[in-house]
Amino acid sequence: MAKKKQSNNFEKDLARLEQISSLLDSEDVGLEESISLYEEGIKLSRSCISTLKKAELKISELKKNLLKISSD
Amino acid sequence: MLSVFYPFYYLSKPEYKLENHIQILTVSELTKEIRQRLEENFSSVSVIGEISNFKSHISGHWYFNLKDSGAVINCTMWKGFNQNVFFTPQDGMKIIVNGKITVYPPRGSYQVDIRSMKPAGLGELQEAFERLKKKLEAEGLFDEAQKKPIPTFPKKIGIVTAINGAAFKDMISVAERRYPLVEIIIASTKVQGSGAAENITESIKLLNEKSDVDVIIVGRGGGSIEDLWAFNEEIVARAIYNSKIPIISGIGHEVDFTIADYVADLRAPTPSVAMELATPNSDDILNFINQFVESSTRRLQELLLTFKDAVHQSLSSYGFRTPLDLVRWKSQQADTLYSKLNQAFERKLLVIRQKLALYIKSLESSDVQRTLRRGFVLVKQNSKFVTRRTLFKENTETQLNFYDGKIELEKK
Numbered sequence: 048m049a050k051k052k053q054s055n056n057f058e059k060d061l062a063r064l065e066q067i068s069s070l071l072d073s074e075d076v077g078l079e080e081s082i083s084l085y086e087e088g089i090k091l092s093r094s095c096i097s098t099l100k101k102a103e104l105k106i107s108e109l110k111k112n113l114l115k116i117s118s119d
Numbered sequence: 120m121l122s123v124f125y126p127f128y129y130l131s132k133p134e135y136k137l138e139n140h141i142q143i144l145t146v147s148e149l150t151k152e153i154r155q156r157l158e159e160n161f162s163s164v165s166v167i168g169e170i171s172n173f174k175s176h177i178s179g180h181w182y183f184n185l186k187d188s189g190a191v192i193n194c195t196m197w198k199g200f201n202q203n204v205f206f207t208p209q210d211g212m213k214i215i216v217n218g219k220i221t222v223y224p225p226r227g228s229y230q231v232d233i234r235s236m237k238p239a240g241l242g243e244l245q246e247a248f249e250r251l252k253k254k255l256e257a258e259g260l261f262d263e264a265q266k267k268p269i270p271t272f273p274k275k276i277g278i279v280t281a282i283n284g285a286a287f288k289d290m291i292s293v294a295e296r297r298y299p300l301v302e303i304i305i306a307s308t309k310v311q312g313s314g315a316a317e318n319i320t321e322s323i324k325l326l327n328e329k330s331d332v333d334v335i336i337v338g339r340g341g342g343s344i345e346d347l348w349a350f351n352e353e354i355v356a357r358a359i360y361n362s363k364i365p366i367i368s369g370i371g372h373e374v375d376f377t378i379a380d381y382v383a384d385l386r387a388p389t390p391s392v393a394m395e396l397a398t399p400n401s402d403d404i405l406n407f408i409n410q411f412v413e414s415s416t417r418r419l420q421e422l423l424l425t426f427k428d429a430v431h432q433s434l435s436s437y438g439f440r441t442p443l444d445l446v447r448w449k450s451q452q453a454d455t456l457y458s459k460l461n462q463a464f465e466r467k468l469l470v471i472r473q474k475l476a477l478y479i480k481s482l483e484s485s486d487v488q489r490t491l492r493r494g495f496v497l498v499k500q501n502s503k504f505v506t507r508r509t510l511f512k513e514n515t516e517t518q519l520n521f522y523d524g525k526i527e528l529e530k531k
Contacts, residue, residue, distance in 0.1 A: 104303065
């Protein structure tokens, strides 16, 4: 379940990483906050990488049967 | 008028009644005669002409005129036949048709009943293309401002193409390589020949009914202008324009431009490139993440060092140094005090000792006084008592101590 959640939030996770990156570079963020941001970032990085490496392409076919019957 | 009838009189068969050697025909008889003659003699004709007044009836039949500078002829093409035509005829298009002449007696009209139709040349298709392009452009279907942005991280991509085609396989392998997180939904579609345009239109509409499709790729591999023609049809252009979901076109090769390409929100030169444009590259994402880990780790180390330095600096600053100095100074003070105390004590001790000595002396002397009172004499030579005969020295000053006084004896 946790994994599904991750893949759904993949885009958000990446955006958060970018945000953390710029926060860490800014001068306004203190040491304690920096450390917790860093921990969060590393955790996100790990989950994103594993999501990406485990991903398998899903393919499905759109059912058009109803329309086909009516047009035939 | 008579002269018009002569040929038919001449052609007519003997069973017709003669009246004054002139055969009189009913309209129906005449029409029947004309019909027979025309339909026998023109059972298969090929005609070249330009389309005008083209109408596609709701029943699926086509009605139009073919004309040239000198004449016009009515044409019909029934649904069963026109389904095999790969393009939608347009007014002004020059075509070659094959069919037969039929006569419609109730109206006294004749027409070409068309079995097959093709453009008079590739130039015709090109012109049809240009005409439609101009028309749709004027309507604003190609406006850049109307184009929808393509999402960077799609969750679901809809594909409109033939499920058995090479284009689909190419797109799948690109998606697998670049971004396997994505989900593909294929609306398998006829992309060539008659009915393809309708099929494509339908697929786009159906995908639009799905709420979770982020982007649609309309694709087809390379082919001739006839093969790709469905993508130059007006209904396809309008379906793309009306799609709520952004559409990327990937039709044919780099050099092929279709009307669909102009209407699409993004045009890709091939189906594979369309999939590339629809997906982020996971290698880029991994690079980004790795870079993040590297740079943020470095950043944090820097930060820690900065703070460490700051702590060190504070510790060695004047403010932090003072207490230590104070401790040292106090301890020195304590040392001084201790030695002073020590000296004072020593002095006190000395005084006490001296007093004690005095007491002892006075005690001793009081003891001697008692003895002297009884008549004893103390002999002193050189400030020392002479307590034995052997210690007495001749020719030395001698003091005799009595209870009530002393006598000094001169040396002898």
